[in-house]
Amino acid sequence: MLQDPIKTQLKGYLASLAHPIVLEASLDDTSASREMHELLHEVAALSDKVQVSETGQATRRPSFVIRRDGAKTGVTFAAIPLGHEFTSFVLAMLQVGGHAPKIPDDVAAQIRALPGPYNFETYVALSCQNCPDVVQALNAMCVLNPNIHNVTIDGALFPDEVAARNIMSVPQVYLNGELFETGRMEIEQILAKLDADAPRRAAEKLKDVAPFDVLIIGEGPAGASAAVYAARKGLRTGLLGDRFGGQVMDTAGIENFISIPETDGPKLAAALEAHVRQYDVDIIPGQRAKELFPATQPGGLHGVVLESGAVLHSRTVILATGAHWRHLGVPGEEEYRNRGVAYCPHCDGPFYKGKRVAVAGGGNSGVEAAIDLAGIVAHVTLLQRGSHLKADKVLQDKLHTLPNVTVLTEALTTRIEGNGHNVTGLTYRGGDGADHHIDLEGVFVQIGLLPNTGWLKGTLKLNDFGEIIVNDHGATSIPGVFAAGDATTTPYKQIVIAIGEGAKAALSAFDYLIRVPAPAPEKLVTA
Structure with a gap:
């Protein structure tokens, strides 16, 4: 089932398990159960710290639980986790086996403090490139907090459930039997829905952040490129957004990114994030900008108010907010969204x-x-x-x-x-x-797409399509504010163009900063 190169790589990962794990399967006599049996035994053969038990009593069959040897709970898959979910499977084994999820300490503490019980059911399709983010976030939460449980369900294996719940879009998440959310979510967004006080704490955390030289709004290709170029110039750089990769995360096959003949959106987004994290960039995840207050004097501080209520300040701002899918705007579209x-x-x-x-x-x-x-x-x-x-x-x-x-x-x-x-x-x-x-x-x-610029109306110049008007240097109508990517008037909305425009905007911001001296201290914008 697994190809030899994948087995070799997986064997290396499993060698680092800190604790033995058990893959406890609940099977029947279907072909899907036989396929799951084959996968689990192939994996177990790669490490003496992985055992398979077929004594599971789950009602969903086939399914299996990844649990630490001796533990009663773990991470559950009612799926044969191949395709896009294979990475979710591997991460779950490593995390159950003792590797801490790679999330900030304060976020981990917030997860551990949740009272529960939270019983999640996450419906996915193995072809869905957005589903793994939700699955991996919820699985990490399960590992950190025994009051949280998640079962990942491949809709193709359980068509009766899909029909009963009228599921026609994934990922779709249920919590304690009720619909929780449809669509891609980051772990911070899940926490914000579970913990009503999370937005206030997020804003409080950002209250004392010192002003940036460059603040980039948007974590897509343009924003990532701008962050790398700004940081390489030695500028104090901030990067905020609600998901790394932006619209790229919704792109399956990418065959026109020069030097990489073929990749997909999630892989490219992960590569962008890894590159940015090599530099001294203050990444502010799970945040959206709500309002821009331009500086009152050349070289002064711009204020950016976030939806969480926090306010950030920077001598220059790069707007790389991207775009979202355009809707038809016809009767029936909203009524039947996710239902056809x-x-x-x-x-x-x-x-x-x-x-x-x-x-x-x-x-x-x-x-x-x-x-x-x-x-x-x-x-x-x-x-x-x-x-x-x-x-x-x-x-x-x-x-x-x-x-x-x-x-x-x-x-x-x-x-x-x-x-x-x-x-x-x-x-x-x-x-x-x-x-x-x-x-x-x-x-x-x-x-097609619509630019994510509604929050900027009345602040800087937009064209009739809502795109930010920029010149050859990526400068907007406000001195010290630049823009790049799909949100701008730059023609041809392509990943490779957005990356180039992000680099250009960062270089232009650097040029602006060295030519405009910093003014005397001024009163900061507050929400």
């Missing part, structure tokens, strides 16, 4: 196996989504509101080879329809001006 309306074909596509779906959008994202979904669903209808597709020719050529894809141009989606529970159809206006109906069970929206 989806935005991530890689994450949610498996829930539409054998069904009829539509993809709204004829650019690269839309055509890539249609190609991916065609291998899973019964039929894909691709709707492009213009007269022709805008995707790269290589993608269009592939699309036209697929027998279960229909392409409709001059097709404007006007309504998503449902039965009160799930999507049942879609209405579009054709080039003839008439309305047409399609019966289907899912709609994947892939119509």
Whole structure:
């Protein structure tokens, strides 16, 4: 089941286990149980500190618990954790076996203090690149606090549960039997939902942070690049955001990042974070900016108010806030979100196996989504509101080879329809001006991005699309404030371009600082 190179690597990891662990399986006579049996025994054969027990009494079968030898609880998988969840499996074994999760000490203390009981059920798809972040966060919390339990459930193995809970989007997390959250979450976001006092403590922690030379808002490619370049110039650098990688985390295959022929979003995001952490950068996770107060004099301190209530100050600011998926804005879209309306074909596509779906959008994202979904669903209808597709020719050529894809141009989606529970159809206006109906069970929206700049309106100059207007140096309309990446007017929203623009913004900030002397001390902005 596991290839030899993976076995060799895994054997090296397991050699560092501090305590013996048991993989306690609850199996039946299904093929999935036989596959789980094979995986667990392959892993156990790599280390004398790993044993397999098949005496588990869990009601979900197949499933297994990773527990320390002699302990009663541990980390549970009702899944065969391959694909994107293999890393979650390996980390869980190491953490149960004595390796402390790599999280800040204050966050670990906060987790240990939670009273519980918290019984999480996390539904995933093995093809979902966002699911592992949630799984790994909850598993780490289980290791730190015996009052917290999490079971990772592969929806494909338990279709009856998926149907009963009407799960059509992952990751989807239940807490003590009630829906807790849908979508990707960092451990700080989970804690904020469990601990009502967490935002206040986060703001209190930041109260005495000294002003930065450069404060970068956004942890995507542009923000990461800016942080590396600023730190290399010896500037006191801060980097804040709610998730490392930004929109990259929602990207499956990346084949146009020069020098790396093929990778995926989570891998690239991890590489960006690892690179930033090699430098003296003050990383402030799980935070979002709410308001920008420009400096009152050249070279003075800008104030940035966060949603937590904290206020940070910096002589220069680099805005790298990125973008988010654009919505159709038609009746039915919000009503049926996560119940037939989806935005991530890689994450949610498996829930539409054998069904009829539509993809709204004829650019690269839309055509890539249609190609991916065609291998899973019964039929894909691709709707492009213009007269022709805008995707790269290589993608269009592939699309036209697929027998279960229909392409409709001059097709404007006007309504998503449902039965009160799930999507049942879609209405579009054709080039003839008439309305047409399609019966289907899912709609994947892939119509481009909107910049995350709403909080900046009225503060600096934006164009009609909400993009931050920048010049050739990445400078905005406010002296000392720069911007980079998908939130700006720079054309072509590409990862490689965002990285270059982030470097440019940092170099421009450095040039600004050496040319504008620091003014006399001034009164700091407060929330």
